[in-house]
Amino acid sequence: MSTPTLAAFKVPQADNEPMKHYAPGSPERAALQAALDTMKQELPFEVPCIVNGKAVFTGKLAKQPIPHAHATFLCTYHEATPEVVDAAIAGALAAKKEWELMPWSERAAVFLKAADLISGKYRYRLLAATMLGQGKTAWQAEIDAAAEMADFFRFGVKYVEQLYAQQPEKNSQGVWNRVEYRALEGFILAVSPFNFTAIGGNLSGAPAMVGNVALWKPSPMAIYANYITHQLLTEAGVPAGVIQFIPGPAEEVVAKAISSPDFAGLHFTGSTFVFRKLWKDIALNLDKYKAYPRIVGETGGKNFHLVHSSADVANAVHQTVRGAFEYQGQKCSACSRLYVPKSLWEGGFKEKLLSETKAIKVGDPTEWGNFLGPVIGRFAYDKITGYIKKAKDAGGEFIIGGTADDSKGFFVQPTIIVTKDPSFVTLVEEVFGPVLTVYVYEDGDFEKTAHLIDESTQYGLTGSIFASERKAVLTASNILRNAAGNFYINEKSTGAVVGQQPFGGSRASGTNDKAGSISIFYRFVSARSIKEGFVGLEDWSYPSNLV
Ligand SMILES: NC(=O)c1ccc[n+]([C@@H]2O[C@H](COP(=O)([O-])OP(=O)(O)OC[C@H]3O[C@@H](n4cnc5c(N)ncnc54)[C@H](O)[C@@H]3O)[C@@H](O)[C@H]2O)c1
Numbered sequence: 329m330s331t332p333t334l335a336a337f338k339v340p341q342a343d344n345e346p347m348k349h350y351a352p353g354s355p356e357r358a359a360l361q362a363a364l365d366t367m368k369q370e371l372p373f374e375v376p377c378i379v380n381g382k383a384v385f386t387g388k389l390a391k392q393p394i395p396h397a398h399a400t401f402l403c404t405y406h407e408a409t410p411e412v413v414d415a416a417i418a419g420a421l422a423a424k425k426e427w428e429l430m431p432w433s434e435r436a437a438v439f440l441k442a443a444d445l446i447s448g449k450y451r452y453r454l455l456a457a458t459m460l461g462q463g464k465t466a467w468q469a470e471i472d473a474a475a476e477m478a479d480f481f482r483f484g485v486k487y488v489e490q491l492y493a494q495q496p497e498k499n500s501q502g503v504w505n506r507v508e509y510r511a512l513e514g515f516i517l518a519v520s521p522f523n524f525t526a527i528g529g530n531l532s533g534a535p536a537m538v539g540n541v542a543l544w545k546p547s548p549m550a551i552y553a554n555y556i557t558h559q560l561l562t563e564a565g566v567p568a569g570v571i572q573f574i575p576g577p578a579e580e581v582v583a584k585a586i587s588s589p590d591f592a593g594l595h596f597t598g599s600t601f602v603f604r605k606l607w608k609d610i611a612l613n614l615d616k617y618k619a620y621p622r623i624v625g626e627t628g629g630k631n632f633h634l635v636h637s638s639a640d641v642a643n644a645v646h647q648t649v650r651g652a653f654e655y656q657g658q659k660c661s662a663c664s665r666l667y668v669p670k671s672l673w674e675g676g677f678k679e680k681l682l683s684e685t686k687a688i689k690v691g692d693p694t695e696w697g698n699f700l701g702p703v704i705g706r707f708a709y710d711k712i713t714g715y716i717k718k719a720k721d722a723g724g725e726f727i728i729g730g731t732a733d734d735s736k737g738f739f740v741q742p743t744i745i746v747t748k749d750p751s752f753v754t755l756v757e758e759v760f761g762p763v764l765t766v767y768v769y770e771d772g773d774f775e776k777t778a779h780l781i782d783e784s785t786q787y788g789l790t791g792s793i794f795a796s797e798r799k800a801v802l803t804a805s806n807i808l809r810n811a812a813g814n815f816y817i818n819e820k821s822t823g824a825v826v827g828q829q830p831f832g833g834s835r836a837s838g839t840n841d842k843a844g845s846i847s848i849f850y851r852f853v854s855a856r857s858i859k860e861g862f863v864g865l866e867d868w869s870y871p872s873n874l875v
């Protein structure tokens with residue numbers, strides 16, 4: 329039976345999820361501690377693939393280690409095989425028939441409920457899994473797994489309502505024009521990174537919100553938090569088959585999915601290298617596809633803080649410490665290059681930056697008081713320490729840090745390197761760790777330095793100008809227009825909020841489809857224009873045909 333449309337429903341106003349602060353003695357600190365204690369007692373968990381709403385135990389096992397104590401595993405998970413991927417595609421296509429025809433208000437209700445499950449019932453479990461599995465402190469986990477994910481769903485619903493409301497301005501006499509926003513034919517492949525639990529939820533959830541079905545391949549380093557995300561989406565009412573959860577060997581699972589004729593789009597967040605490879609692989613399969621696939625990818629960055637001589641030094645230093653080192657520099661938006669005028673650097677900036685950085689406590693992120701946790705895993709540890717070695721070999725001046733210890737967990741101390749070489753290796757390549765490289769410029773070279781920032785890397789993700797002189801802000805804003813998709817003034821380069829600063833960059837940083845905005849939804853719909861005539865033609869010829 330079809331569902332009647334008996335009203336034009338309005339979705340609730342979207343507000344950002346109120347953040348909890350976890351201060352000593354607060355009820356939220358007690359609740360999170362209890363969730364952590366329980367999770368530590370119960371681990372390791374077993375995680376299956378979820379296909380058509382059913383748990384699939386393939387027996388092909390892999391493990392997600394705890395980065396601050398890598399001998400311990402948070403979960404053992406069952407990897408998807410090519411047969412599981414095939415079943416996931418077939419099941420998703422079958423589920424799509426009902427899902428895309430479901431009235432919008434029903435789909436909206438599912439995601440609004442998911443947001444409330446994140447704010448309430450699942451909050452502390454999601455946070456605990458993100459802290460243990462991805463090495464986040466309580467605050468970093470709160471920003472991500474609670475606030476950002478709830479915001480993605482609540483604001484997403486609002487944006488879809490706005491998208492659907494976009495209708496043709498004009499109707500000729502006797503005609504009614506409409507546009508409907510169809511889901512894409514086929515399925516979306518969502519491939520998510522380790523560093524934000526929320527991004528996994530959004531990569532699979534955003535296409536589903538507009539009626540698509542998705543195969544979700546999570547990062548091997550975020551399996552458990554993403555599995556909980558899938559569970560809450562199911563509890564919220566996402567029907568079986570609409571989001572298939574298929575962890576597994578990345579190359580194999582992804583290659584299988586993108587070789588399907590029904591592959592309709594890639595929703596990717598991760599490194600530039602992998603995204604470029606996938607784009608090329610998709611291109612090689614182009615003749616197989618039923619339609620041109622949509623390719624959306626948000627990727628790496630080499631984000632800058634440019635300090636002008638008129639800047640408030642205390643603010644610039646504090647913002648830089650947070651921007652560079654929070655979550656161990658493993659945010660795509662992390663500040664990893666700092667440009668400071670000589671007068672400020674020698675006039676107290678350097679001392680303040682050093683003394684503030686020295687005060688940072690590094691250790692187990694589930695212990696209150698630690699500001700930094702471990703980096704995510706062996707590969708990241710080796711890559712970051714490799715860059716530290718390269719920087720030492722190239723003659724960088726290490727003013728703090730440069731040391732690391734992987735005996736128990738993957739710990740890298742916050743590191744600051746000063747260089748006189750504007751193309752220094754850690755000034756141009758993405759390190760993705762707690763490593764900040766400083767370039768000190770002559771005060772008179774402000775504009776030249778802005779051009780240097782613009783031209784010296786392939787990326788264009790985030791960046792900040794610190795200045796109190798308006799002219800300096802304007803100059804930097806103009807020169808750096810294409811150097812950052814998220815540009816900040818007297819604010820750090822990290823911490824974009826859904827509904828406030830739509831997120832994404834261009835150049836080698838991504839397709840800039842702006843997660844957390846209406847733009848992303850355009851990428852996962854294919855509009856159909858409908859023209860209905862109410863008055864029949866009485867003749868076929870035009871007045872211009874008369875003589
Ligand atoms: N721009 C953004 O919004 C944004 C947000 C978060 C992270 N990032 C970027 O992500 C990177 C860190 O995340 P990561 O380490 O998880 O990235 P990654 O590229 O290593 O992995 C991302 C995803 O791709 C999969 N993958 C890896 N190799 C693959 C292959 N050969 N074929 C198919 N799939 C493959 C992984 O399993 C994972 O699911 C950084 O470069 C960071 O800047 C960007």
Ligand SMILES: N[C@@H](CCC=O)C(=O)O
Nearest residue numbers: 659660661822823824831
């Ligand atoms: N949106 C986040 C970064 C996400 C990528 O890692 C920020 O703005 O800091």
